[in-house]
Amino acid sequence: MYSIEAQGLTKDFKIVQSREGMKGAFRDLFDRQYRTIRAVDEIDLRINPGEIVGYIGENGAGKSTTIKMLTGILQPTSGDLKVNGYDPHGEREQFVKTIGVVFGQRSQLWWDLAVRESFRLLKKLYSIPDEDYHRHLNRLTEVLEMGPLLEQPVRKLSLGQRMRCELAAALIHQPRLLFLDEPTIGLDVLVKENIRRFLKQINEEYGTTILLTTHDLSDIEALSHRVVMLDKGKIIYNGGLPELSKQWGxxxxxxxxxxxxxxxxxxxxxxxxxxxxxxxxxxxxxxxxxxxxxxxxxxxxxxxxxxxxxxxxxxxxxxxxxxxxxxxxxxxxxx
Incomplete structure (x- = not known):
């Protein structure tokens, strides 16, 4: 079974077509006109368990829309989609227990609570048994060097410290698939390197599949087994970095x-x-x-x-x- 299997995945949005001038704005109140924008255009994508795949594209290429469909936030307009064997939107309650998500500028930690308390709330949310929770949290704390951070409120953490805790939060329930959106944005070189090393480690140790979207191509080069390139809603390249360099470099x-x-x-x-x-x-x-x-x-x-x-x-x-x-x-x- 593939971690991600999409065929003909498509997402259209209806956008209000505004008329010009005050008269046009008044008419829009009673008789709106719409146009359809295709954000993702019949893409086929298969990712095997244990792969680290970089998903790249310019702003507006359709990356974020794809990720939102893969994580169940948006429902596709058409096409077939299975993630970890589930329909992400239709079987959301079971599906979310199999994935972890880190969005670079959106926190899943409670701002005014100590980091440890956020982890405890996530434990209850995911119904993690006590023994599994403590064992895995101890492992994450050791690898991510979070010991001094656990009793601090999230609002007092630096960006690099918070990102380490965000990664731990996304992995606390040991998901099979991890979505990372700009995980190293705004971080200094040393913190970036530490996070990359950690991601390689959990991939090798637990076989965690990782889908990585970023504008920092050094992340892609350091981590990815394969890169998928998107442009105007279509996949224009799907393969290894060495092949990309050899073919088009x-x-x-x-x-x-x-x-x-x-x-x-x-x-x-x-x-x-x-x-x-x-x-x-x-x-x-x-x-x-x-x-x-x-x-x-x-x-x-x-x-x-x-x-x-x-x-x-x-x-x-x-x-x-x-x-x-x-x-x-x-x-x-x-x-």
Whole structure:
């Protein structure tokens, strides 16, 4: 059974079409006109138990609407959806006990209560047996280093401290599936790293499936087994980050500093049969873009070394952030 299985998942919203001017506003009071906006457009998505999947897209791409359908907050307009074997909206009472949710700017902890009291209320809400509750809370407290925080009111916690407690609250009932929406937003580098390490740990230790939405692609690179990219309500990429880089990253870039300055045409002749694009940066420095289906740095070097002496070599892979930005600016590239 898939953790998430969606087929043809679609969500439409009816929006009031306002008329212009005072007369139009008056008419709208008695005779409203509507138009339909499709936020999510027949997407198919399958996530296996134990996967960590990054779900990314620009603002307005349909990410939040998808998450709200997956968590049962919104009912789909059409399509089939099962999450942990349940209909999230139709079987909500049983379903919510199998998921945990962390929305970066929305707290599930009671603001004026001590953190421990919030956990006790969640224990009652989820009907967690005493033994299971204490064992799991002790484990979360140890891993997330929450000991000094448990007796403090939530309002007195820093953002990083509160986020650790939010994660614990979402996992207190040991859900099979965890939804994370911008879990590291506003956090400093050290806190981000600690939270990433914790998420990897619970994924490995408990097999928790994680669906992660974020604008911070370093979270995706650090955690995700797979990335799903959404644009205008449609999935435009569903696969691994290495494949994304290989297919659309334009290949690695090789930077060479030679001991002597060479004519660009001569260097291009050395590699004319292996899809290498040369650029003269300045002086004796050159950049080589490897654009073939299976570009090889070693092939470039094997053709250059017999003719030109190399002083320094540097290799750069295309950054995920640059690839994603280009896809959204220019559209889906074709291999």
């Amino acid at each position: 334009g290949g690695p870039r090789l930077y060479l500093e030679l001991k002597e300055e060479w004519a660009l045409s001569a260097l291009q002749d050395f590699t004319k049969d292996i899809s290498a694009e040369w650029q003269h940066i300045e002086g004796r420095c050159y950049r080589v873009g490897l654009t073939g289906p299976d570009p090889s740095v070693s092939e470039v070097l094997s053709r250059v070394v017999p003719h030109a002496s190399i002083k320094e070599i540097r290799i750069e892979e295309a950054k995920t952030e640059d690839i994603v930005r280009r896809i959204y600016q220019e559209g889906v590239p074709h291999a």
